[in-house]
Amino acid sequence: MEDPTGNNPSDAPPPDSPPEKRFASLSLPPDFEIQEDDDDDEGYLTAVSRGGSITSATAAWKDDLEDADVAPPSPSSSGYAGERGTSLASSAAANDDPEPQPDDDWPRDKKHLHEDDTSASWRKRKKHFFILSNSGKPIYSRYGDEHKLAGFSATLQAIISFVENSGDHIKFVRAAKHQIVFLVKGPIYLVCISCTEESYEGLRGQLELMYGQMLLILTKSVNRCFEKNPKFDMAPLLGGTDAVFLSLIHAFSWNPATFLHAYTCLPLAQSTRQAASAVLQDIADSGVLFALLMCEHKVISLVGAQKAILHPDDIFLLSNFILSSESFRTSESFSPICLPRYNSMAFLYAYVHFFDENTYLTLLTARSDAFYDLKDSRSRIQNVLLKANVLVEVQRSLRESALRIEDLPADPSSQSVSPPPQFSQDVHSQLLSSEMAIGGPAGLWHFIYKSIYLDQYVSSEFPLIISNPKQQKRLYKAYQKLYASMHDKATGPHKTQFRRDEDYVLFCWITQDFELYAAFNPLADKSQAIKVCNRVCQWIRDLENEIFVYGESTLSW
């Protein structure tokens, strides 16, 4: 499908960048082309028609997890507690629901237990995830009851072993709009069946995270069960974790950490963050392996014992696990967890405590008898955080400190449309509103900046024009494709890419120090866009002490 406006691999360097940062001439993989029937987003409405109070990526909770909900929500099981599918009994919003819901309201009860591979609704789902054993036993399915999917699992297993029998490995199968991606991890097979037009690399990365999440719960020593008994039924071992996987799959469509392999920090004044880091460092020196203070999925501070390094994927999987399990919020917890990138064979013990609705401390140790020590440590940390007003600052930052593209400082050397801050309020807001119709400066809508050295990223708040979760998901999908094509092993890695389609102008710029992903109004001018990207980079450098965590001793990845 040729794009009418053309996808231009550019051949000119950005005007403001040093000559070595040249645009590479790109040949895009075929799956990078935008297909005309992007039906994952059916029901998509143009941005302007939707108000909506959703202003940040984290508020995109209600997102419908990918697909048309053709079936009614599954009935909740009765009883006080339960294993599978007993999460909130919220009603699933239909795909064509015209009103975006406010935050924190995405339906968790989406497993549709009554479905199986004979149900039409099941087959219509846009994105399936399966985990199965190499004997074909189902372990996890995103939709439907695993037990009823035994036949389907056996079929998947047969496909994999058929290829393996000829001494080869299956990576993916493409069938019309569907892509079936396979990931083999010893005795455990992971499969994604999707018609969402995501790249093979992107989907495989998602399967890797599914596997990592499973290891976080069980460790790799679960493989031994299969050595003893190849027919081992692993599904019960994952009992009660549906909410964890559901939240992970949801994150694939809103959390850039899932494809950037970087984490993001809560913006805080340097002194505030230092107060938190200092007390965590004290604790880490007294026998804790890692101490993490986080607010939702954003890091406030983290420290590790000497030489211990925490991988961004582990941070992501750990926070997903904690945030998706209601149990951690009721009281202090002490639970075995495994950090797959740190040591996939061993359990660590996690002490978890929520200071408030969204701020929580995680202390990780190898000692199973450390609970009371860690409880003491927590109370010491809590005292310091209260004295230094950290928790209050965290709440304030959560409300106020988002990076807004309209706050991007004007370029002093050029004639900019952005008014200087001392402009009268009237003129200022007038200009802003006219600018918002086309986006920020030069039509900038959104950006993500990843510091390669720090393995951290920051992203701007979504503007009104991308305020509903569907639009945000669509943009993330575009970023994911951009990421995959920039990091393509066969043709890349590339340094810059400028592409235009009917939805956006996307610009990506990768240097030794950072990766910048930016989305513009589709009519944006190329040279203006590049200039604005330079301003964004300068802006980030100006703010770096507040938006990144700089570890004193241990955070050199």
Add this chain to the structure above:
Amino acid sequence: MAANAGHKIRNAKLVLLGDVGTGKSSLVLRFVKGQFVEFQESTIGAAFFSQTLAVNDETVKFEIWDTAGQERYHSLAPMYYRGAAAAIVVYDITNAASFTRAKKWVQELQAQGNPNTIMALAGNKADMVEARQVPAEEAKTYAQENGLFFMETSAKTAINVNDVFHEIAKRLLQGQQAQDTPAGMVLNQRPAERMVSSSSCCS
């Protein structure tokens, strides 16, 4: 539940064991916070609570471990029941399998736990009599044979919930008077230390 009656407070580690979905967390939340939610989510690992109870002139401070019923955590149970002064084994009166599982927990505690641990058997969800699968008589007989005390409870209606904890506290204090040898009742030393350093954190 006055914690401060002017005499010494006795710390007691208490563990709840039982199958998935029997209502362990619901019992604890009813006892500690007076709350009940219909769809309590699965516990991860173990959750820690503390609650004090005054019995006559004495005070017991329970340090409660609400363990996860999920199979993958079974091997970790000793970590939580080791050194426990009391254990509540919970089953669901509407689920016969959970009663079988409860008996296994009792066996394990008898084999590996502390012989002085006070054990209670709680048949939870007693409000759902119409779906009953485990006759109260059967559980009562089993409890007598094995030296447990038995109550049917309902976290939902609060029936017998405080009573179970109260009864445990009473027995703990009696046991202490009867045999003043600390053997087997020795708790982890750390909670005692903690009492001094952070007495403010008990709710």
